[in-house]
Amino acid sequence: MKKVLFAVLAASVFTFAVSAQNSLVDEPNPETIGNESAMQALHEISLDKFEREGSWNVHISPDYGVITSRLFEGSPAMKDPLKEDEGKENEDTQVLGVKVEFFKRGINSFYITSQRPIPIEGVTKTVSVWVCGRNMGHELYLLVEDYFGRNYELYMGSLGFSGWKKLTAVVPPSPDGEHGIVQHSAYYGDKPGLRIIGFRVDCDPMLSRGAYYMYLDDLRCVTDLYDMQNHDEDDMADNW
Known part of the structure; x- marks a missing residue:
């Protein structure tokens, strides 16, 4: 009997471990991030699809190297x-290449920033x-x-993979509307709550030699537009 119970317990632990591992591999579910209601x-x-020349800037400390970018x-x-x-x-045919x-x-780190915050x-x-x-362990x-x-x-x-890969960042909700990343406030009018400044790549010290190439394409977001879609047409906007 003890052997049977041990086998069942071991199987349960293994199933839980596999499911937990799979959940880490899956992409984050936007429906469960900061969701306090069904609305x-x-x-x-x-x-941004990285189709316009000059819309992104690149920078690295001149003490550590030279950086260039092009489409x-x-x-x-x-x-x-x-x-x-x-x-x-035919309108989405280019990617942004960065060479360090x-x-x-x-x-050291290098930056890829938008000409204007998005x-x-x-x-x-x-x-x-x-x-x-390019399968380098930079972050x-x-x-x-x-x-x-x-x-x-x-x-x-991590950038330690070959070929193209979709990387996703989760925007954590503010716990009280004052601390953390605040995206809206009833006290300061109506305006877009989040702006994309760009990217930073933290380089692995052991791999920071020679030339490094990386490419970017198709910047997207998942956003909740419930309040905007349910805004009455005859209601004034608090943006003056």
């Missing part, structure tokens, strides 16, 4: 187009981007600005 209107929105023809084959983009594949030539090994309406749940990381962070203009960084993942 949500989630939409996946394209923020290239290409696109991730596994990328699913948004419904509104179906039939417009390191002077020496060391603890505002997101509604309450943002997740932000994703397709990245070609990618998303740089954002909240409703009050405070800057935050959100971890997106």
Whole structure:
């Protein structure tokens, strides 16, 4: 009897471990992020497709290397187009390439920032981007600005993979509307709550040598537009 109970217990623990591991592999579910009620209107929105030359800047400390960027023809084959983009594949044909030539090994970072902060309406749940990381163990962070203009960084993942991969950052909800990343406030009018500043790549000191190449495409977000969609047409906007 004891052997049977032990076998059942071991099987239960194994099942729980496998399910937990699978949950870590799966993409975050925007429907469960900061959801306090069933009243949500989630939409996946394209923020930038990296099609315009000069719309993104790159920077690295001149003590550690030289950085350049340019657009290239290409696109991730596994990328699913948004419904509104179906039939417009000829308008999404380029990706942003970034090249870093390191002077020496060391603890350093480089930045990829938008020419202008990209505002997101509604309450943002997740932000994703397709990245070609060249199988280097550098770390990618998303740089954002909240409703009050405070800057935050959100971890997106390691670049230690080959080919294209979709990396996603979860935007944690504010616990009280004052602390953390605040995206809306009834006390300060109506305006987009989150702005995308860009990305930071923290380099692995042992791999920061020679030339490093990476590519970006299709910056998207999942945002909750419930309040905006249910705003009465005859109601004034608090943005003056």
